[in-house]
Amino acid sequence: MNSIYFLLNFFIGACLASHANVIYERWDTRNFIFSRSYCDNCKSTLSLLDEIPLFSYLLLKGKCKYCQKNIPRELFFFELVGGFAFCTINFSDKSQIITSIFIFSLLLIAISDYYQNEFDLIFIFPAIITSILFNRIYLFNWIEWLSFLPVLIVLSIYSFKQKMGLGDLLIYVLISTYFTPTFANLTLLFAALILIIIHFTENNLASYNYPFIPFIFIGLIISKFIFEQ
Structure with a gap:
């Protein structure tokens, strides 16, 4: 079954x-x-x-x-x-339907980012709305905050220096608030590892600009499988 x-x-x-x-x-x-x-x-x-x-x-x-x-x-x-x-989505469960809307929004963003290295802001609105209405910030303990704030600061600095896109930072915040910072950090870890593997496999120049959101989305899938076991 x-x-x-x-x-x-x-x-x-x-x-x-x-x-x-x-x-x-x-x-x-x-x-x-x-x-x-x-x-x-x-x-x-x-x-x-x-x-x-x-x-x-x-x-x-x-x-x-x-x-x-x-x-x-x-x-x-x-x-x-x-x-x-x-x-792994249970489409008969209301909360899972909300999660599917959140994931679909990120998927649409990942597709756009893959092709254009950017996305239309309206694509991210469903994820923002679901993250605001169903956020879990009130459940964060001190460990979650300690795992969230340093990464947020580092990503903000990289975004300010234009070494990564503002969209990548926003996606991280949305995943952290809708799921948990631990989930988001694991997602980023998998995304970075996959990107490193592909970079060395394809032998591209160090300056090659990869769209990162598709890798974040793949990392999210892997994290979901781990957290839902």
């Missing part, structure tokens, strides 16, 4: 990630709710089978079946990440 629950939520998460990608791509035209999906290259309307997250990419071997142009691998990656992000 747990396996079915996991797989169903994974599929829901992949669908949400797919729609988040559509929202990002069509944000300028606001044409992402009622319109049908189509190939960005040949503009052919996709069938229902073509829109199944992950599976359609694998079945089509990463190519549009109408024009044979490659489907961006990033779409498959974000659907996969989205599946893992939501697979």
